Amino acid sequence: MTPVAWLVVAIAIVVVILAVGYVVMTNLNRRRRLKERFGPEYDxxxxxxxxxxxxxxxxxARELRHSRLDVRxxxxxxxxxxARKWSEVQERFVDAPGFAVTEADALVTSVMTDRGYPTEDFEQRLSDLSVEHASTLDHYRRAHEISRRAARQDATTEELRQAMVHYRALFQELLDEVPARSDGHRAVRSSTKEADR
Incomplete structure (x- = not known):
């Protein structure tokens, strides 16, 4: 082979290596970004x-769907x-824990609706929430499961108390979130007094 042919082959090999490296780095960056955004939901x-x-x-696909929602x-x-309604639900827990958990579930769903999230299907709610609220999804899953068991009167008082704690985690996050800042990140408003009770 002539020196020019060797040079062309060498350049082609370098181009292929660079292209493969670019694809690998792009995939790694996308993976890192998804892990950061979705946290435990990624795993x-x-x-x-x-x-x-x-x-x-x-x-x-969840990110794309979420970008089309009118979340506000x-x-x-x-x-x-x-926050006032949440305080009332917590007060009712003492006398009627099962009823309070059902109310907490309805209240979280109501906040989601007012924020602009579709709420018809629980699995879709999880998917939509995962984009901005991945850190509290496990709380929501556990609370919802206990709530379903409570409806069948198959949950202990301690489990019902745990459900309230789990619902509160998502409730607070949904309640306190403010719109995106100019840098694209969301700020979190400090909790109101009523919500901290």
Whole structure:
């Protein structure tokens, strides 16, 4: 082979290596970004799917769906009213824990509706919430499961108390979130007095 042919082959090999490196780095960056955004929900989705690629495609699809939703913050008046309702639900827990858990579930769903999340299907709610509220999804899952058992009168008082704690985690996050800042990140408003009770 002539020196020019060797040079062409060498350049082709370098181009292929660079292209492969670019694809690998792009995938690693996307994976890192998804892990940061979805936290424990990333790992859960990977475990539930046949492959990491399929899981990451699903998480990306969740982001796309979420970007089309009209998710908005609550007004100060709505946050105050919801915080008051939460305090009332917590007070009712003493005398009627099962009923209070059912009310807590309804209240969380109501906040989600007012924020602009679709609420018809529980699994879809989880999917939509996972984009911005992945850190509290396990709380929501556990609370919802206990709530279902409570409806069948198959939950202990301690489990009902745990459900209230789990619902409160998502409730607070939904209540306190404010719109995205100019840098694209969301700020979190400090809790109102009523919500901290």
């Amino acid at each position: 859960r989705t990977v475990r539930e799917r046949d492959s990491r690629k399929e899981a990451e495609q699903e998480l990306h 913050p609550l007004s100060q008046e709505s946050r105050t009213a919801y």
